Structures are given as C-alpha cells and as structure tokens.
Amino acid sequence: MRFFLRRTAFYAFTAWAAITINFFLPRMMKGDPVSAYLQKNQGRISPEAIDSLRTLFGLDSTKSLFEQYIDYWQLLFSGDLGRSFSKGLAPVTDVIASAIPWTVGLVGIATVISFVVGTSIGAYIGWRRGSKADGIVPVATFFSTVPYFWMGLIAIAIFSTTLGWFPASHAYDKGTQPSFTLEFAGQVIQHGFLPALTLVIGSLGGWILGMRNMMITVLDEDYVTVAQAKGLKPSRVLVNYAARNASLPQLSSFAMSLGFIVGGTLVMELVFSYPGAGKLLLDATTAKDYPLMQGLFLVITLTVLVANILADVAYAILDPRTRQMEA
Amino acid sequence: MTFPNPVAVAAPAAPPVHTRKRTTLSRLGQTFAMFRNGKSLAGLAILGFFVLIAIFGDWIAPYGPLDKDFQALRQAPSWVHWLGTTHMGEDVLSQLIYGTRGVLVVGFTAGVIATIIAVAIGVTAGYVTGWRSESLSALTNVFLVIPGLPLIIIIASQYENPSLLLISSVLAITGWAWGGRVLRAQTMSLRNRDFIQAARANGEPLYRIIAVEMLPNLTAIIASSFVGTVIAAVLGLTTLAFIGVIPITNLNWGTILFWAQQNGAFPDFWWWYVPAGLCIALLGMALSLINFGIDEYVNPRLRSAGERARAMRKKGFVLSDSVTAVRPRAAAKNPSDPGATDASTKH
Numbered sequence: 001m002r003f004f005l006r007r008t009a010f011y012a013f014t015a016w017a018a019i020t021i022n023f024f025l026p027r028m029m030k031g032d033p034v035s036a037y038l039q040k041n042q043g044r045i046s047p048e049a050i051d052s053l054r055t056l057f058g059l060d061s062t063k064s065l066f067e068q069y070i071d072y073w074q075l076l077f078s079g080d081l082g083r084s085f086s087k088g089l090a091p092v093t094d095v096i097a098s099a100i101p102w103t104v105g106l107v108g109i110a111t112v113i114s115f116v117v118g119t120s121i122g123a124y125i126g127w128r129r130g131s132k133a134d135g136i137v138p139v140a141t142f143f144s145t146v147p148y149f150w151m152g153l154i155a156i157a158i159f160s161t162t163l164g165w166f167p168a169s170h171a172y173d174k175g176t177q178p179s180f181t182l183e184f185a186g187q188v189i190q191h192g193f194l195p196a197l198t199l200v201i202g203s204l205g206g207w208i209l210g211m212r213n214m215m216i217t218v219l220d221e222d223y224v225t226v227a228q229a230k231g232l233k234p235s236r237v238l239v240n241y242a243a244r245n246a247s248l249p250q251l252s253s254f255a256m257s258l259g260f261i262v263g264g265t266l267v268m269e270l271v272f273s274y275p276g277a278g279k280l281l282l283d284a285t286t287a288k289d290y291p292l293m294q295g296l297f298l299v300i301t302l303t304v305l306v307a308n309i310l311a312d313v314a315y316a317i318l319d320p321r322t323r324q325m326e327a
Numbered sequence: 328m329t330f331p332n333p334v335a336v337a338a339p340a341a342p343p344v345h346t347r348k349r350t351t352l353s354r355l356g357q358t359f360a361m362f363r364n365g366k367s368l369a370g371l372a373i374l375g376f377f378v379l380i381a382i383f384g385d386w387i388a389p390y391g392p393l394d395k396d397f398q399a400l401r402q403a404p405s406w407v408h409w410l411g412t413t414h415m416g417e418d419v420l421s422q423l424i425y426g427t428r429g430v431l432v433v434g435f436t437a438g439v440i441a442t443i444i445a446v447a448i449g450v451t452a453g454y455v456t457g458w459r460s461e462s463l464s465a466l467t468n469v470f471l472v473i474p475g476l477p478l479i480i481i482i483a484s485q486y487e488n489p490s491l492l493l494i495s496s497v498l499a500i501t502g503w504a505w506g507g508r509v510l511r512a513q514t515m516s517l518r519n520r521d522f523i524q525a526a527r528a529n530g531e532p533l534y535r536i537i538a539v540e541m542l543p544n545l546t547a548i549i550a551s552s553f554v555g556t557v558i559a560a561v562l563g564l565t566t567l568a569f570i571g572v573i574p575i576t577n578l579n580w581g582t583i584l585f586w587a588q589q590n591g592a593f594p595d596f597w598w599w600y601v602p603a604g605l606c607i608a609l610l611g612m613a614l615s616l617i618n619f620g621i622d623e624y625v626n627p628r629l630r631s632a633g634e635r636a637r638a639m640r641k642k643g644f645v646l647s648d649s650v651t652a653v654r655p656r657a658a659a660k661n662p663s664d665p666g667a668t669d670a671s672t673k674h
Binding site: 010014130131134138141142145146147149151153156157161256259270281285288293300301305 | 469471472473475477478482505508558559562566569570571594597601604607608610611614615622628629634636
C-alpha cells in the first residue's frame with residue numbers, strides 16, 4: 001500500500017508542478033502579445049472568452065497573484081484553456097483534442113515496439129555475451145545518436161521521393177474523411193509506417209544497451225546458476241529467470257525516458273507533416289499562438305504522466321516485491 | 328578552504344593493487360583511469376578532432392561561412408568546393424567547420440551547468456535523510472517527467488534573440504535530472520560505508536566529507552552524467568536550430584539543416600544535408616563511446632563478461648548451455664578453473 005501511496009503522492013505533486021509552471025510561463029513573458037491581440041480583435045471574441053484569456057495570461061492586474069492562481073485552477077477544472085488565435089478562435093481544448101490521438105497512437109505504438117524489440121535483442125546479446133552479437137551494440141548506438149528529424153528526412157528522401165513506396169506526409173490521403181473503414185485504416189498504416197520506423201530505429205539503441213548491461217549483471221547471480229544447475233531448459237532460464245529480472249530497471253527507465261521520447265517525436269511530426277500535437281505546437285510557435293502553446297504543454301505533460309502511471313502498474317505486476325509491501 | 332586538490336585524495340578510492348611509488352603523474356593517471364580503455368580513447372580522439380576544428384576553424388575553413396559565390400549555386404562536391412555549395416553559393420564544408428564551434432560551446436556549457444546542478448542536488452539528496460532527501464528526490468523526478476523539448480520551444484519562442492548562454496541554461500535546466508538521480512543513488516550507498524562513518528566520527532565538517540571523502544568516489548558517475556548531458560544538449564540544440572526557434576545568426580549544424588530544408592535540398596542535393604547529420608551522429612557516437620568506457624570502468628563485469636565467455640568457448644564450453652555440460656576431452660588437460668580467475672585479476 002505504501003508503494004501506491006507514495007506513487008500517487010508523486011504523481012499528484014508532478015501534475016501540480018506542471019500546472020503551476022504553466023501558470024507562471026506566460027507571466028514571465030516579455031511584452032504582452034495577448035492583450036495586443038485582444039484589442040485588435042475587439043468584438044470578435046465573446047466576453048467570456050476574453051475573461052478566460054485574461055486569467056490564463058495574467059492580464060488581471062487588479063487581482064493579486066494568489067487570486068489569479070485560484071481563478072486559473074477554476075478554469076482548468078471547467079476544461080477551459082482559452083481560445084486559439086491561429087485556429088479561428090476555436091476553443092484550445094477542441095483543437096488539441098483533434099491532434100492528440102494521432103500523436104498518442106503513433107508514438108505509443110512506436111515506443112512499445114521499440115521497447116519490446118530492443119529489450120529482446122538486448123536480452124539475447126547479454127545471453128550470448130562475448131559472441132559476434134556484441135557487434136549490434138555500436139550500430140544501434142550510432143542510430144540512436146542521429147537526430148530523429150534528420151533520419152526522418154533521409155527516410156523520406158529514399159523511401160518516398162526516390163522509391164515511392166510510402167507517402168511522405170500527413171496521416172491519411174488528402175480528400176478522405178477519417179472513418180472506421182478498412183480502407184481508411186490501410187491509409188493510416190501506410191502513412192504512419194515511415195515515421196514509426198524512424199522512431200523505432202532511433203530509440204532502439206538505448207533499450208538494447210540497457211538490457212544487455214542488466215543481463216550481464218543478472219546472469220552472474222546465484223539464482224541463474226541454480227536454475228542452470230537444476231538442468232532447466234536454456235530458453236526457460238533466459239526468459240523466466242534472467243530476462244524477467246533484468247527487465248525491471250528497463251521498465252522504470254522506460255517510464256523516466258518518456259519525456260525525452262515525446263520531445264524527439266514532436267520534431268518528427270514536423271518532418272512528416274503529421275497532424276499531431278508536435279506539429280500543432282510548432283505551428284503555434286510560428287503563429288505566436290500563446291493560448292495554444294500553453295494548452296499543449298499542459299496536455300503533453302499530463303499525457304506523459306498518464307503513461308508513467310501505466311508503466312508503474314506494469315512494474316507492480318512484474319515485480320511481486322512492490323505488492324508484498326502491502327502485507 | 329585549504330584541503331588538498333581532489334587528485335591527491337583520489338588515492339584511497341582506487342584499489343591498492345600496486346606498490347609503485349606514488350608520483351604526481353601516477354596519481355593523475357589514476358584519476359583518469361576511467362578513460363584508459365579502447366572505447367573511451369577512441370571517443371576522446373574523435374571528440375578531440377572536433378575540438379581542434381572548433382578552435383582553429385578560422386584557419387581551416389577554405390571560405391567564410393556566409394561568403395556567397397553566385398557563379399556556383401547548388402554545386403555538387405568538387406575540388407573547389409569539397410562538399411558542394413548551397414542555394415546561395417555558400418561553401419557547405421566551411422559552414423560545417425564554423426558550425427562546430429556553436430555546437431561544442433553550447434553542448435559543453437549546458438553540460439557544465441547541468442552537472443553543477445546535478446551534483447549539488449543529487450549529492451545533497453543522497454547525503455541528507457528523511458523529508459529533505461525525499462523532497463529533493465521528488466524535485467528531480469518532476470524534472471525527469473516533464474518533457475523538456477516542448478518547454479524549451481515555448482521559452483525560446485518568447486525571446487526574439489536568445490543568447491547562447493540562455494539556450495545552454497535552458498538545455499541544462501531540462502537536462503540535469505537524470506544525472507541527479509544516479510548521483511543520489513550512489514551517494515546513498517556511499518554514506519553508510521566505513522570510511523564515511525569514520526570521517527563523521529572524527530568530526531569532519533559536512534563540506535569536507537562531501538568534497539574530500541565522497542566526490543572522488545563519484546568522479547566516474549559525474550563524468551558519465553556530464554557526457555550524457557552534452558549528448559542531449561547537442562541533440563537539443565540542433566533540433567531547436569532545425570525548427571528555427573534559435574536565430575539563424577548562431578551558425579551550427581542544425582542551422583545548416585534548417586536552410587537545407589527551407590530551400591528544397593531534399594532529396595536531390597545530398598551534399599547539403601547528409602554531412603551535417605553525420606557530424607551530429609559522429610559527435611554523439613564519440614561521446615557515447617566515452618560513456619561506454621566509463622561504464623565498463625564502474626562495472627568491470629560489462630567488459631570481463633565477454634572476455635570470460637570467449638575464454639570458456641575456446642575451452643569448449645558454451646556459457647548459455649546448462650552448467651552440467653560434460654567437460655570436453657581437450658579442455659580436461661587444463662584443470663584450472665575455466666576462465667573465471669583470469670578475468671577477475673585483470674581489471
């Protein structure tokens with residue numbers, strides 16, 4: 001129980017910190033682009049929308065900082081993140097809601113594939129230590145030090161412009177409407193293949209190396225020797241004894257590295273013009289659409305937090321010790 | 328503060344394997360022992376190459392980075408322009424050479440700032456106990472979880488012309504947490520060792536325990552977290568430059584890619600965009616190699632495991648088989664413990 005309480009407290013604290021950073025970010029801004037924008041568009045924005053923008057960006061100079069902070073929380077709980085300047089004053093929540101599924105889908109699938117494949121390869125290399133398989137490590141490291149966006153550009157140059165195998169941009173063909181048909185799903189897979197492949201190749205190295213190093217440490221443990229001495233099948237020793245224990249630190253570093261992974265994929269979406277949160281954020285940056293930028297940062301951070309919680313649950317399932325603490 | 332320099336105190340940390348006379352040189356050698364292996368040396372060599380280019384860029388570069396030659400637009404590599412030219416007739420090789428400086432300066436500045444923060448918070452969090460340790464640890468974890476790049480993009484976009492120091496600081500603030508976490512764990516395991524207990528019993532002041540007793544034992548981890556932050560900062564900087572958040576006046580490898588993409592270099596003008604990406608990868612690879620070497624120094628098993636396995640395979644064993652495998656005839660002539668002993672004496 002203690003474990004879960006501590007984790008819950010940690011997540012609550014992190015969420016609070018992220019929201020508070022988001023509160024202070026616009027207040028540190030130089031100048032006041034928002035009120036300039038509001039003045040320019042007087043009459044076009046509803047009074048309520050202006051009110052919420054004033055609260056979000058700290059334009060209520062009559063109120064104290066603390067009162068602003070309380071108002072800010074009230075807005076968040078009512079799901080109001082202001083209006084997007086660059087998207088025809090649509091509510092920020094709606095704009096983000098249309099983009100987030102694409103990012104979560106692409107990054108989620110790519111990351112899970114990369115984690116599973118990388119961990120398996122790492123387990124194998126650690127198991128066959130000292131063999132030729134060790135040569136995979138430097139190759140994978142090379143690919144993980146190449147910037148995602150550059151690899152994406154090269155992939156586009158080779159596979160879509162030159163060879164024409166995959167479309168170079170967007171999440172589905174132009175002119176089609178998103179629907180739950182087989183044809184549309186095929187388009188999504190075709191469009192998502194290259195970005196996902198680049199993400200997987202780029203992040204594989206870290207998982208391979210981490211797992212290999214853990215395997216080498218775990219394989220020297222007595223319980224592995226005992227398992228082998230009992231005459232268990234090598235595959236059983238590898239999977240159930242060595243890899244299962246070695247993958248635990250992998251899982252916690254998985255949770256911790258999600259922030260980095262998300263950062264890399266944002267730029268990825270720019271390269272592939274993928275209609276996700278990263279593309280939206282970069283567009284908002286160019287358009288100086290501050291409400292959208294704020295909202296996106298908040299949503300991205302909270303999404304990473306949710307992914308962290310999922311990784312924690314998986315950890316608790318794999319490691320009985322965390323559950324035994326309850327007893 | 329009159330305590331001796333950290334090089335001299337590194338001695339008790341190292342295993343007392345030799346009876347040679349301790350000269351200043353051998354002490355210095357011990358401090359840098361973590362770099363004394365093939366991988367680290369290879370990494371340092373590549374890094375040194377880039378550092379030299381950064382320092383002597385003005386003399387090496389055949390042209391100025393922004394010199395325009397309108398007679399030679401988008402030229403493929405030739406003897407005149409080794410890596411071809413851009414859409415404005417600028418020499419790509421010269422841009423790469425001048426760009427090295429921007430990348431290295433920001434990378435190392437961010438690395439230094441991040442390492443200072445990581446050591447200050449990580450070591451303190453590891454040394455103190457109770458709620459103070461917990462709250463510092465929570466702070467570290469918050470910085471780990473919050474995605475850094477979106478935050479950097481938002482902050483950088485609010486400045487018209489962010490300085491190099493500002494960019495480095497932001498990269499450092501979002502990048503120190505991993506090192507801080509590792510340092511906290513290591514400090515926690517150190518603080519209960521005998522020599523620390525003895526120092527505390529002797530009444531040594533806190534700063535002395537941390538600076539003289541602990542830091543020398545943390546050098547490898549500090550070095551590795553420094554190198555890790557530099558890798559992240561280099562990737563972060565080039566990414567920011569590529570997006571166009573950083574002003575183009577700061578020439579680095581990311582800016583070259585930014586211009587290449589803006590001016591339709593993909594996919595035909597490969598000489599414009601391939602070298603810059605390869606340089607980033609090569610620099611990252613060099614830094615990773617240094618870290619592999621440090622890892623193997625900290626955890627010698629990483630290296631010896633492979634050697635041991637190879638040695639056993641030579642004698643006819645396959646490590647991944649069950650231990651109960653019958654010893655082959657050829658190996659039976661050599662009754663010594665297979666492999667395990669020679670590896671443990673090496674490191």
